[in-house]
Amino acid sequence: MKTNDRQFYEVFWAHFKGPLGTQLAIHRSSRRPLLKLLERLLPETRAARTLEVGCGTALDSCLLAAGRPALGAYVCDLSEKAIRVARENADQLGVSLRAFAGDLTALPFLDGEFDLVFSQGVLEHFRDPAPAMREQVRVLRPGGALVVDVPQKFNVYTLRKHQAMREGNWPWGWETEYSAAELRRWAPHYGLKVTGAVGYQHGRLMDRLLVHPHRTLHKLLTPRNGKAASAANGYQPGPLALNWEALWDGIDARLGPYVAINVAVAFQKIS
Numbered sequence: 001m002k003t004n005d006r007q008f009y010e011v012f013w014a015h016f017k018g019p020l021g022t023q024l025a026i027h028r029s030s031r032r033p034l035l036k037l038l039e040r041l042l043p044e045t046r047a048a049r050t051l052e053v054g055c056g057t058a059l060d061s062c063l064l065a066a067g068r069p070a071l072g073a074y075v076c077d078l079s080e081k082a083i084r085v086a087r088e089n090a091d092q093l094g095v096s097l098r099a100f101a102g103d104l105t106a107l108p109f110l111d112g113e114f115d116l117v118f119s120q121g122v123l124e125h126f127r128d129p130a131p132a133m134r135e136q137v138r139v140l141r142p143g144g145a146l147v148v149d150v151p152q153k154f155n156v157y158t159l160r161k162h163q164a165m166r167e168g169n170w171p172w173g174w175e176t177e178y179s180a181a182e183l184r185r186w187a188p189h190y191g192l193k194v195t196g197a198v199g200y201q202h203g204r205l206m207d208r209l210l211v212h213p214h215r216t217l218h219k220l221l222t223p224r225n226g227k228a229a230s231a232a233n234g235y236q237p238g239p240l241a242l243n244w245e246a247l248w249d250g251i252d253a254r255l256g257p258y259v260a261i262n263v264a265v266a267f268q269k270i271s
Contacts, residue, residue: 004175023057029215034262035064052075054077057082058086107135112138120264143268143271144268148183150262151178152260153179203261
């Protein structure tokens with residue numbers, strides 16, 4: 001629990017078990033505000049290049065690439081086994097990713113190669129995030145976007161997490177958390193300016209019963225057989241459900257950065 005090295009993550013990803021349908025259902029529901037933020041930051045007029053660091057399953061990049069066939073999507077992770085999972089997901093979804101194992105603090109790219117650099121659930125594992133931040137900014141083009149997504153400090157999840165860490169029962173290794181205000185204060189230290197923020201996830205009970213009741217009902221009505229994963233993958237909310245999700249997207253854009261479990265802050269690299 002005191003350090004997160006390559007060996008820790010190789011062991012973690014060696015035991016990872018997550019059917020693709022289940023992973024997609026999670027990303028398309030609970031991570032929807034993050035995905036909308038990333039899509040909004042991509043250039044509209046030309047093929048963009050993106051880099052996801054600490055990618056894990058790389059499903060965020062896969063979903064971006066699925067909607068933008070010309071996207072040059074790169075993903076990296078410290079773990080070779082995580083990269084294997086990322087490549088399998090990309091193959092199953094029929095999208096093109098350039099995936100490689102590498103150290104976030106020493107990326108194998110020239111300066112200014114990417115339009116968008118982002119991470120989800122990564123920088124909270126660094127006791128000193130400065131080297132990782134500097135390296136992400138280095139490979140970002142002037143005017144490009146950087147998104148940092150970490151656990152948000154002010155919620156019950158933080159208390160439960162630290163209790164589990166003290167007991168040695170936290171599976172994700174050592175981590176900390178940040179408030180939206182703390183992340184915003186990073187901007188001048190790295191030649192950035194803040195351009196937006198969202199929050200998402202409000203706890204299992206609230207998410208299931210209030211934020212995504214239609215998805216919960218669909219899951220309950222889906223037969224528990226070999227077709228369950230594909231059914232979850234193929235679920236398309238109706239107009240009423242989409243309007244309900246749009247309402248929550250608005251709430252997460254305004255209040256989420258301060259009360260939700262996760263906060264994602266978007267920065268722009270100053271030219």
